[in-house]
Amino acid sequence: MKRIAVLLSCLAALPSLVHAAEWEGPQDPFKLYGNSYYVGTEGLSSVLVTSPAGHILIDGASPKAAVQIAAHIRQLGFKLEDIRYILTSHEHYDHVGGVAELQRLSGAIVLTSAAAKPVLETGKPDKGDPQFGTLPDMTPLPKVAAVRDGETVALGPLAIKAHYTPGHTKGGVSWTWQSAEGGKALNMVYADSLIAVAGPNFRYSGTADYPNAKNDIEGSIARVAALPCDILVTAHPNASDVIERQAKGALVDTGACKAYAQAGRKRLAETLAAEAKKQ
Numbered sequence: 097m098k099r100i101a102v103l104l105s106c107l108a109a110l111p112s113l114v115h116a117a118e119w120e121g122p123q124d125p126f127k128l129y130g131n132s133y134y135v136g137t138e139g140l141s142s143v144l145v146t147s148p149a150g151h152i153l154i155d156g157a158s159p160k161a162a163v164q165i166a167a168h169i170r171q172l173g174f175k176l177e178d179i180r181y182i183l184t185s186h187e188h189y190d191h192v193g194g195v196a197e198l199q200r201l202s203g204a205i206v207l208t209s210a211a212a213k214p215v216l217e218t219g220k221p222d223k224g225d226p227q228f229g230t231l232p233d234m235t236p237l238p239k240v241a242a243v244r245d246g247e248t249v250a251l252g253p254l255a256i257k258a259h260y261t262p263g264h265t266k267g268g269v270s271w272t273w274q275s276a277e278g279g280k281a282l283n284m285v286y287a288d289s290l291i292a293v294a295g296p297n298f299r300y301s302g303t304a305d306y307p308n309a310k311n312d313i314e315g316s317i318a319r320v321a322a323l324p325c326d327i328l329v330t331a332h333p334n335a336s337d338v339i340e341r342q343a344k345g346a347l348v349d350t351g352a353c354k355a356y357a358q359a360g361r362k363r364l365a366e367t368l369a370a371e372a373k374k375q
Contacts (some may be wrong), residue, residue, distance in 0.1 A: 111297065119190065120161050125168035126342050129282050129327055130275030135168040135337065137161045140190055143286055144169055145273060146366050149252020150180035153198065154271055154286050155191050159235075162194030166201055176202045180251055183258075185288040185331045186268040187212040187222070189234050196235035207249060209260055210242040212267025213344050224306035225265055226298045241272045243269075247252035261320060263313025264289040266306060270316075272323060282326040285353055290360030292367040301371045302365065311362055328352035335359070 126134050128143065136142035140157035142165045151174060156162055169176055179202040184192050184207040187208070195216070196207060208216055215222050243249060245260040256273040268288040270313030274281045277318065292313055293299050300310045327347050330336040336356060341347050 120158060122164070123339065125172050128275070128329065129284065130277040132275040134329065134342070135172070136333065137164055137340070139332060139334065141286070141329055141331055141338070143329055144172070144174065145254055145256065145275070146174060147252045149254070150178050152181045152183060152249065152251055152254055152256055153179050153203050153204070154180060155185050156185045156195035156198045157194070158190045159193045159197065162197040165194060165198060180316055181249060181357035182206045183249065183256065183271055184208040184212060184216070184269065185263040185286065187215040187282060188265065189232055190228070191331055193234050196237055199237060199239070201221060205305045206237055206240045206338045207243050208240060209267040209269045211262065212265070213240055213242045215267065216240045222266055226300070226306065226309060227293060227295045229297060230295050241259070246344055259319060259323070261288045261290070263309060263316045264291055264293065269318065270320060279302050282348065283324040285323050285325045285328045287320050287328060287330050287353065287356060290320060290357060292364040294367060300367055310368070313360070317357045317360045317364070321354045323353050325353035326350055328356060330356060
């Protein structure tokens with residue numbers, strides 16, 4: 097988790113770094129475990145979970161990254177047309193901006209939270225988003241459906257559970273499932289951002305357009321910390337060191353979710369302290 101602090105400083109400067117080369121830089125796809133594969137870029141995660149009945153993709157990264165994600169899926173020997181669902185983490189263009197192209201190529205249904213659904217359908221950022229005013233519009237998406245908190249997305253043998261984790265945005269979702277290899281199943285977690293990043297006009301200690309932001313992110317941090325967690329992938333891979341850990345053959349880390357949550361807790365405290373000084 098040594099790179100989390102670096103990532104947090106990058107996220108604080110999100111508008112200027114969102115198209116930085118390291119975020120959309122090249123990254124070879126790789127197996128996470130069993131039927132789960134990392135297909136994202138150097139700095140933007142995307143995970144493919146496969147089955148004979150069809151596949152599920154989690155996140156589409158940025159518009160520019162969508163081309164790489166599509167190429168990675170084909171490189172692994174899978175067909176984009178076999179993707180039945182695209183799941184989203186949170187409704188920012190660096191995680192769902194590429195979904196329009198991936199949906200066009202696959203014909204998949206996009207599944208998201210109730211709060212994120214109107215953002216994806218209209219392409220317009222929510223006024224209560226902590227980073228509102230720094231976020232560009234996105235391509236509106238057809239075929240978007242909302243899943244309930246705790247609902248399981250089923251496809252053949254696949255079962256991926258939605259955990260609402262708002263706070264970074266109103267509509268954040270984390271996802272959990274199991275993948276098996278050699279008769280051993282592991283708990284897989286795709287965790288949404290837990291970082292209290294605010295634009296110039298937003299305060300986690302109180303903003304009218306999102307008055308529950310502080311309580312939401314505190315609840316989401318606690319929720320992710322409590323998840324059964326063998327392999328963690330975060331919306332930004334650096335936040336869980338997933339690429340570095342794969343290179344070292346050390347993807348399994350049962351303490352990863354707790355460490356990730358603690359980093360979010362620390363950042364929230366820093367954000368609230370900075371807001372208090374401005375009062």
